[in-house]
Amino acid sequence: MGVEMGRERIPGFELEGRDEDGMDRGILTLSVGPQHPGSGHFRLIVKVDGDMIVEALPDPGYVHRGEEKMCEYRNYIQNIPHLERPMIADSCGILYPYVLAVEEICNIAVPERAKYIRVIMAEINRCIFELYWLGIYGIFLGHSTMFMWPMADRELLIDLAEMASGARVTHAYFVPGGVRNDLPDAFPEKAKRHLLYFKNRLKEYKDIFYDNPLFQARTVGVGILSKEDAINLGATGPVLRASGVEHDIRKVEPYDVYDELDFEVITMKEGDSFARAYVPWLEMYESVEIALQALEKMPSGPVRTKLGPNPKGAVGEAFKRVEAARGELAYYLVSDGNPKPYRVKLSVPSFREIPVMAHLLKGAKLADMPSIYWSMNYWPVEADR
């Protein structure tokens, strides 16, 4: 019995190509996930030769819920709550293009104040998401302080989102024709206070996290993505901008009131895991700036266009995209004139990072896998939809 219990008997542990004497000089296939604590609900099949990854085959689908099929059974308003489930940490970001697409298909006008409120909420959500991601990135590189700090600061911003929408996460706040309800009177003042505190607090992240020599040792020069590969592989968001491509949907195709607000597109040319972690940090400063400007400029007035029951779309299609926290998020909506959409396709940034991840892991060291994987900003639930 004991003799048979060789290494090859361990599940998920296979060897390919072996010498006649049974020595394992071959390629070892490892299954990382879906229950692995370092991968989320996602499996990576990794083939290693010693310490080097020869091939990485991403295997998503463990949390597939058929969101696109569900959309075909519900009308445009009923689709709102379930569509934000794939990305609860950035629920405004994932709902934004859907709302824009429905407005185009059903020809709904949006009040000016609602556009500003949407921008404020989208930017607050961007920070909420990026803090969450930064915390998890930190803990998987063994930096537990970096797990605690963003999680605590995130609460301040969640308070703001809760004050506006009534829910901590999954706000279902954006609706076709505006937002669900107006902001409370005390919101602007509280938001300014929290955002300014948060902006100062961000500086300390650099001292504790980005300047940390251990963090740098694990990320600088690791998983370098060239500009050409980033574009051709369809990378998006901070991953694309960390490789030196100045592409931000808020700038290239401004929606709502982004063209009236002043902000910078953050890019870095290194394209390594460190740059992919640094770009979101700099972007949070811009988000705070955008939210503060929008709070200043926000006019008074109605926040929601009243719709008839069961709004019908015109026959046709709409393709709308926004810059969510993880990158370009697009909805392709086809309508056949019924109150229910004929086809809804979500093109989510996490799904688009899968080929990038496979590309970067090939030839990397196994020990660099966590720093590459988490720098991708990949969320299994969003990718699977």
Added chain:
Amino acid sequence: MSQQGQADTDQLIVEKEVVDKVTARFGEKVKVAYVKPRRIRFNVSKDHIIDLARFVRDELGFDHPISVAGVDYPKNKMIDVVYHVGSCTNERYRSFVLAFAVQLDRDDPVMPTLTPVYRGVEYHERETFEMLGVIFEGHPRLERLLLPEDWADIPPLRKDFHIKGREE
């Protein structure tokens, strides 16, 4: 005319420029489905889709794959496969999303893969394969992606597949 309306009309000049370049190169082989502000869609046969994709990538700068969507139309007996691409490098077309679509026979949906042109569509095409049953010839890894391993039904995004308890 409102300011936004004026801006949209000015923009359409640039959209027409894209359409003219494509029709000058392909003529009758490519049909223009619509031209809207910052959105253009072409319909093309599966024999010419790779040429069209290479042309818009190399000559027009639409180098950034965004999405691949399949839409099932049982009444017309066809499946529409729509590729959406954007541009990261051509400043003039950066705000555009270009769509090119192939109409396939619903009973025999076979088309060539676009992975040699856009590597980023690999997983989108795999998803379209399992969700609508479209076969992409030459795809490096046309396998099941999101569905369970023991899925033994028709592709779920076809219109004749119904969620249990929601048959109409």
